[in-house]
Amino acid sequence: MKSFLLGFKKGFKLFSENIALIVNVVLLTFVYVIGIGITSLVAKLFGKHFMAMRLDKKKKTYWEKLELKKESMDSYYRQF
Amino acid sequence: MYVLGISCYYHDSSAALLKDGVIVAAAEEERFTRKKHDSSFPLNAITYCLKSQGITIKDVAHVGFYEKPFLKFERVLSQHLEMFPKSFKTFLSSTPSWLNEKLRVLRTIRKKLKYTRGVMFIQHHMAHAASTFLPSPYEKAAILTIDGVGEWTTTAWGVGEGNNIVLHEDIRFPHSIGLLYSTITAYLGFSVNNSEYKVMGLAPYGDMNRETNPFYKKLRKVIDIKEDGSFRLDLSYFIFHYADRMPSKKMCKLLGGPIAKRDTTMTKRHQDIAAALQLVTEEVITKLLISLHKKTKLDSVVLAGGVALNSVYNGKILRSTPFKNIWVQPNASDGGTSIGVALYIYNTLLNKKRVYHLHDAYLGPSYTTAQVKRFLDKNKINYTTFASDKELVETTAKLVATNHVVGWFQKGMEWGPRALGARSILASPCNPEAKELLNEKVKHREKFRPFAPVVCEDDALTYFESDKPVPEPTDFMLMVYPVVKKWRTAIPSVTHVDGSGRLQTIRRAQNPLYYDILKAFGKHTGVPIMINTSFNIRGEPIVCSPYDAYKCMMGTGIDYLVMDKFLIKRDDNPQDKWDSEQYAKD
Ligand SMILES: [Fe+2]
Numbered sequence: 001m002k003s004f005l006l007g008f009k010k011g012f013k014l015f016s017e018n019i020a021l022i023v024n025v026v027l028l029t030f031v032y033v034i035g036i037g038i039t040s041l042v043a044k045l046f047g048k049h050f051m052a053m054r055l056d057k058k059k060k061t062y063w064e065k066l067e068l069k070k071e072s073m074d075s076y077y078r079q080f
Numbered sequence: 081m082y083v084l085g086i087s088c089y090y091h092d093s094s095a096a097l098l099k100d101g102v103i104v105a106a107a108e109e110e111r112f113t114r115k116k117h118d119s120s121f122p123l124n125a126i127t128y129c130l131k132s133q134g135i136t137i138k139d140v141a142h143v144g145f146y147e148k149p150f151l152k153f154e155r156v157l158s159q160h161l162e163m164f165p166k167s168f169k170t171f172l173s174s175t176p177s178w179l180n181e182k183l184r185v186l187r188t189i190r191k192k193l194k195y196t197r198g199v200m201f202i203q204h205h206m207a208h209a210a211s212t213f214l215p216s217p218y219e220k221a222a223i224l225t226i227d228g229v230g231e232w233t234t235t236a237w238g239v240g241e242g243n244n245i246v247l248h249e250d251i252r253f254p255h256s257i258g259l260l261y262s263t264i265t266a267y268l269g270f271s272v273n274n275s276e277y278k279v280m281g282l283a284p285y286g287d288m289n290r291e292t293n294p295f296y297k298k299l300r301k302v303i304d305i306k307e308d309g310s311f312r313l314d315l316s317y318f319i320f321h322y323a324d325r326m327p328s329k330k331m332c333k334l335l336g337g338p339i340a341k342r343d344t345t346m347t348k349r350h351q352d353i354a355a356a357l358q359l360v361t362e363e364v365i366t367k368l369l370i371s372l373h374k375k376t377k378l379d380s381v382v383l384a385g386g387v388a389l390n391s392v393y394n395g396k397i398l399r400s401t402p403f404k405n406i407w408v409q410p411n412a413s414d415g416g417t418s419i420g421v422a423l424y425i426y427n428t429l430l431n432k433k434r435v436y437h438l439h440d441a442y443l444g445p446s447y448t449t450a451q452v453k454r455f456l457d458k459n460k461i462n463y464t465t466f467a468s469d470k471e472l473v474e475t476t477a478k479l480v481a482t483n484h485v486v487g488w489f490q491k492g493m494e495w496g497p498r499a500l501g502a503r504s505i506l507a508s509p510c511n512p513e514a515k516e517l518l519n520e521k522v523k524h525r526e527k528f529r530p531f532a533p534v535v536c537e538d539d540a541l542t543y544f545e546s547d548k549p550v551p552e553p554t555d556f557m558l559m560v561y562p563v564v565k566k567w568r569t570a571i572p573s574v575t576h577v578d579g580s581g582r583l584q585t586i587r588r589a590q591n592p593l594y595y596d597i598l599k600a601f602g603k604h605t606g607v608p609i610m611i612n613t614s615f616n617i618r619g620e621p622i623v624c625s626p627y628d629a630y631k632c633m634m635g636t637g638i639d640y641l642v643m644d645k646f647l648i649k650r651d652d653n654p655q656d657k658w659d660s661e662q663y664a665k666d
Contacts, residue, residue, distance in 0.1 A: 032168055051253065062306060063308065066249050
């Protein structure tokens with residue numbers, strides 16, 4: 001009886017893990033297609049890029065301004 | 081005042097504890113969990129840090145983290161937006177860890193540490209910059225950080241002065257020297273974020289001449305380098321910005337073949353590709369440093385980020401750029417940022433004077449004589465006790481001189497990826513068979529990789545064509561220099577195919593016993609240099625505790641273990657239950 005219960009528990013755990021995985025994949029696919037996909041297509045229509053993708057042989061430098069220095073203490077408690 | 085720095089969730093998670101401006105403890109999580117490059121939350125490392133000072137989290141005034149997670153997530157989302165729909169697979173595989181782990185780091189810190197106050201988040205490259213400038217010996221220095229990627233930044237330059245740091249300019253993802261290096265590492269069949277140093281070791285077998293190396297010109301096509309060293313990658317050769325693999329089909333075509341399988345025997349072609357990569361990397365960094373010197377007009381430079389572990393290039397910096405002084409901390413890669421976080425909070429944000437200079441790397445767990453003895457007795461291990469330090473030094477030097485392989489366990493475990501005389505394996509470099517012996521019996525590693533020599537700092541210039549005076553990063557095995565020609569045949573096991581050696585210099589104040597053994601070994605053999613290789617089997621992290629060390633010795637061909645003041649002979653103890661040979665892996 002004990003081993004049956006243990007086996008049942010194990011099987012149920014595996015089943016619920018698989019369900020969670022499937023739900024995750026379905027949800028993430030939805031987010032990817034609707035959220036990322038539409039935004040990406042609209043942005044591309046307007047020629048917007050999210051990263052600098054291309055080389056620019058005419059540019060003299062690829063350095064970008066950063067000026068990262070000590071800020072107010074509050075800003076360090078933020079994760080962005 | 082105590083400040084705790086934490087880095088985790090990428091690779092090599094770690095923790096560091098600062099007390100009144102001094103780093104008093106620091107360690108990587110992998111050493112405790114025995115999982116190489118462990119990236120999980122460093123609870124064991126934090127516990128060690130707190131315990132070492134006899135405090136609890138309640139005594140810690142500030143806790144800091146090595147990046148801004150939301151900024152990094154913004155970059156990851158930007159990758160998906162830019163690369164839709166190619167990034168679908170990566171989105172599915174990586175998003176759960178972002179949602180469950182990386183974006184919940186504040187909650188994790190509070191929950192796991194029972195910490196109730198706010199956590200400070202320091203931008204990743206600032207943590208790198210702070211980790212190398214603030215513990216350096218310089219009042220003012222130019223700073224260059226180069227890694228795979230932080231939030232957005234992959235390369236940054238700035239200036240450190242007193243307790244302040246400004247990072248002026250950066251180069252952003254996906255343009256990254258670190259990721260270029262990792263891409264070719266993957267192409268050659270090695271593991272990324274682990275084996276980049278193997279590619280560096282492979283390079284000297286290839287053609288290191290730009291004119292004649294057939295792959296140099298090819299690799300120059302994948303990167304556009306401006307006169308000031310700033311660069312961008314031609315992304316058609318890469319897929320790391322949307323997939324979990326790194327080189328694209330176009331890169332494979334350019335390099336004349338598919339991605340090498342794991343453990344492929346390296347041919348001349350592979351060697352030339354590794355050499356071409358080293359040439360391109362050196363070209364970029366040289367230009368970056370020359371322009372950095374022009375901009376800052378400073379004599380001293382400090383480096384951080386994974387690329388600063390390229391010891392072959394580090395050894396050339398003072399000769400190929402106008403900089404006169406160089407400093408790199410022993411843990412220059414991501415694992416080392418936790419000390420940067422702690423120092424940045426204390427020195428820069430709280431505006432406290434710098435009082436700390438990182439002289440040695442022995443920041444990890446140490447064990448008292450009583451603790452080691454208790455371990456040996458409890459496990460019924462046969463051992464003898466040295467009557468004095470003099471006897472310990474003489475006996476150990478003699479054992480190494482008579483071609484025995486000796487495990488060496490003293491002081492606090494090293495901070496960073498190199499064994500530096502606290503958790504080391506020692507052997508004689510004069511023995512032409514030492515390399516084979518160590519490779520087959522202990523290290524199980526690739527045959528092309530040389531072993532590293534250790535030499536007393538005051539003897540270094542006799543045997544190595546080092547910069548004068550010997551730069552401090554040489555103490556951390558971060559500078560490769562040519563072996564003086566007439567000594568190359570005397571120490572064949574530590575002389576690389578191009579005549580260079582990845583030496584460690586040791587100063588007596590750092591580790592007196594280790595220093596004295598070298599001198600004693602010199603008296604026996606005429607050459608005060610030993611092989612120093614990390615105390616581990618291939619694929620495992622460096623040993624941390626007496627248990628790890630004993631297990632490693634019994635499972636391999638290490639003949640003796642000198643642990644604290646005790647000598648343990650492998651043959652005096654039963655081996656079967658400690659057999660660890662089976663655990664050797666890449
Ligand atoms: Fe980094």
